[in-house]
Amino acid sequence: MDQCIFCKIINKEIPKEFDYESDHIVVFPDINPSADVHLLIVPKKHISGMGQLGREHGDLLIEVYEVVNKLVLENNLREDLYRVVVNGGKAQHIPHLHFHLLGGQWKKYV
């Protein structure tokens, strides 16, 4: 998608340091963090949102949660408060599917 900011980040048109990268997923910190740890887990494929997910994305979703569990361990969140959020509808501001990993103290709901 030409205008999608997350596609530009994934395609390295916008420089961004990734916490993690695989063939299917990138992870980078949210630019406006709502928690001590606020990472975005972003599939490389442009999927607009949850509504566009189907059974064909099963392997991708499993990989997302494998990456989440890895990030939880790496950020020492296992014994802390953490959650994974996917926004939709008017709560979703970037129309490219992404998962927020929020850990520690958070300021507000994203």
Ligand code: AMP
């Ligand atoms: P959502 O409302 O679920 O679509 O969340 C989009 C998130 O992307 C927000 O928490 C923003 O702070 C974050 N965001 C927007 N632009 C960037 C960027 N260039 N780098 C990192 N995070 C971003």
Ligand code: ZN
């Ligand atoms: Zn995109």
